[in-house]
Amino acid sequence: xxxxxxxxxxxxxxxxxxxxxxxxxxxxxxxxxxxxxxxxxxxxxxxxxxxxxxxxxxxxxxxxxxxxxxxxxxxxxxxxxxxxxxxxxxxxxxxxxxxxxxxxxxxxxxxxxxxxxxxxxxxxxxxxxxxxxxxxxxxxxxxxxxxxxxxxxxxxxxxxxxxxxxxxxxxxxxxxxxxxxxxxxxxxxxxxxxxxxxxxxxxxxxxxxxxxxxxxxxxxxxxxxxxxxxxxxxxxxxxxxxxxxxxxxxxxxxxxxxxxxxxx
Amino acid sequence: xxxxxxxxxxxxxxxxxxxxxxxxxxxxxxxxxxxxxxxxxxxxxxxxxxxxxxxxxxxxxxxxxxxxxxxxxxxxxxxxxxxxxxxxxxxxxxxxxxxxxxxxxxxxxxxxxxxxxxxxxxxxxxxxxxxxxxxxxxxxxxxxxxxxxxxxxxxxxxxxxxxxxxxxxxxxxxxxxxxxxxxxxxxxxxxxxxxxxxxxxxxxxxxxxxxxxxxxxxxxxxxxxxxxxxxxxxxxxxxxxxxxxxxxxxxxxxxxxxxxxxxx
Numbered sequence: 001x002x003x004x005x006x007x008x009x010x011x012x013x014x015x016x017x018x019x020x021x022x023x024x025x026x027x028x029x030x031x032x033x034x035x036x037x038x039x040x041x042x043x044x045x046x047x048x049x050x051x052x053x054x055x056x057x058x059x060x061x062x063x064x065x066x067x068x069x070x071x072x073x074x075x076x077x078x079x080x081x082x083x084x085x086x087x088x089x090x091x092x093x094x095x096x097x098x099x100x101x102x103x104x105x106x107x108x109x110x111x112x113x114x115x116x117x118x119x120x121x122x123x124x125x126x127x128x129x130x131x132x133x134x135x136x137x138x139x140x141x142x143x144x145x146x147x148x149x150x151x152x153x154x155x156x157x158x159x160x161x162x163x164x165x166x167x168x169x170x171x172x173x174x175x176x177x178x179x180x181x182x183x184x185x186x187x188x189x190x191x192x193x194x195x196x197x198x199x200x201x202x203x204x205x206x207x208x209x210x211x212x213x214x215x216x217x218x219x220x221x222x223x224x225x226x227x228x229x230x231x232x233x234x235x236x237x238x239x240x241x242x243x244x245x246x247x248x249x250x251x252x253x254x255x256x257x258x259x260x261x262x263x264x
Numbered sequence: 265x266x267x268x269x270x271x272x273x274x275x276x277x278x279x280x281x282x283x284x285x286x287x288x289x290x291x292x293x294x295x296x297x298x299x300x301x302x303x304x305x306x307x308x309x310x311x312x313x314x315x316x317x318x319x320x321x322x323x324x325x326x327x328x329x330x331x332x333x334x335x336x337x338x339x340x341x342x343x344x345x346x347x348x349x350x351x352x353x354x355x356x357x358x359x360x361x362x363x364x365x366x367x368x369x370x371x372x373x374x375x376x377x378x379x380x381x382x383x384x385x386x387x388x389x390x391x392x393x394x395x396x397x398x399x400x401x402x403x404x405x406x407x408x409x410x411x412x413x414x415x416x417x418x419x420x421x422x423x424x425x426x427x428x429x430x431x432x433x434x435x436x437x438x439x440x441x442x443x444x445x446x447x448x449x450x451x452x453x454x455x456x457x458x459x460x461x462x463x464x465x466x467x468x469x470x471x472x473x474x475x476x477x478x479x480x481x482x483x484x485x486x487x488x489x490x491x492x493x494x495x496x497x498x499x500x501x502x503x504x505x506x507x508x509x510x511x512x513x514x515x516x517x518x519x520x521x522x523x524x525x526x527x528x
Binding site: 027028031044048052174180193 | 295308311
């Protein structure tokens with residue numbers, strides 16, 4: 001009964017947000033294009049033969065960066081910015097009255113955006129294969145499913161981290177600067193710009209204990225068929241979700257107590 | 265007289281926007297940490313590229329650092345002036361407040377390009393200069409007058425090109441209303457300004473010097489610092505900067521003809 005209700009709520013939210021997102025197709029296409037940094041990085045790697053030193057062939061590396069692009073496309077999160085705007089505009093108050101956690105609304109928004117984004121990402125991948133025909137490959141079904149799962153887990157981790165930061169809006173009003181700070185290690189350590197295997201040893205010794213390599217490097221390695229510890233990676237992803245979820249619940253309940261409606 | 269009027273107005277702009285930004289003091293501290301981490305991150309990435317190679321695209325590590333320094337300075341300038349103002353254009357057009365700007369007895373491009381200032385960008389500029397001085401020392405560049413004028417000229421040209429790129433994209437808002445994401449695309453393209461142009465493949469090199477002249481923005485000033493730049497390149501940069509600057513002006517006047525206020 002209760003789960004049925006939640007299902008219906010989520011389904012309705014998704015439907016509403018999807019039609020909302022379809023209005024902004026051009027926006028989303030542009031956003032998909034703005035994610036092509038991994039391809040520039042790939043160009044530097046292969047053009048200077050840097051990959052020889054880390055024992056990854058050109059083909060494998062180009063697959064890696066294509067997958068990194070895909071994983072990034074489907075794990076981009078911007079809750080902080082939405083929530084900050086809503087909270088500064090006083091829009092959070094009506095949300096709080098509804099019998100629905102406002103973050104579910106944002107969650108549906110993100111999922112709907114990913115569905116809208118999917119065809120554009122495919123088009124970009126198509127062009128990528130035209131320029132790099134030798135890197136075409138078809139992952140087997142099991143790997144494909146596993147990498148979809150791990151991409152979704154990566155999205156969940158980032159969504160939880162950002163939601164925690166977003167809750168800081170209750171205290172500081174401008175939480176987006178903290179998000180921009182957190183984005184820097186995400187950018188450099190997640191494997192978006194360089195695969196984690198290429199990192200120097202003094203970084204590799206501790207990086208696998210942080211959540212960063214599981215955001216992009218692990219799902220991308222999995223999908224592209226590069227060597228990776230599948231079960232270990234998935235366990236770490238789930239572990240981080242188990243760490244962040246209670247944290248979010250806690251900070252959310254503390255924050256709503258602290259909430260003073262703005263702009264009303 | 266006219267110039268004096270604009271200087272006076274600009275002083276007022278500075279005063280008001282500094283006063284409002286300094287309201288968020290912790291934000292500035294967070295932004296400082298972000299700027300430092302971002303610089304550390306990009307040097308880290310660069311060191312990965314160089315860990316087994318002495319040269320990338322013909323550049324040594326110490327020389328590539330100059331590009332980082334110039335990129336950091338220009339990025340600081342972008343964050344201080346271009347980003348806060350030109351994202352505001354989108355808001356002006358969406359809410360129809362551009363009317364108020366156009367009614368003022370002052371040049372509209374001047375007003376919307378310089379109204380706001382974000383002081384945390386200063387920190388990035390200072391950081392960039394520190395790195396630049398460090399690079400001048402480790403590369404044993406001797407400073408003389410002609411070198412200083414040349415580098416000043418090329419950096420100002422870079423600022424002109426950068427401004428024009430931002431401005432032209434923001435001005436297209438008049439037709440498309442929402443261009444946040446077009447700005448994101450520009451941002452991601454600008455990212456390659458962190459690396460020497462010669463480290464990319466031939467086709468990308470052409471793309472980034474003919475269509476979007478990012479190549480000119482950081483690579484040519486850095487070559488001037490190293491005394492590697494040919495005279496024709498500097499001349500070319502001056503010509504490109506002039507063309508871009510004049511066109512940004514023309515484009516704005518052209519776009520204004522199509523402006524039909526919102527909600528009136």
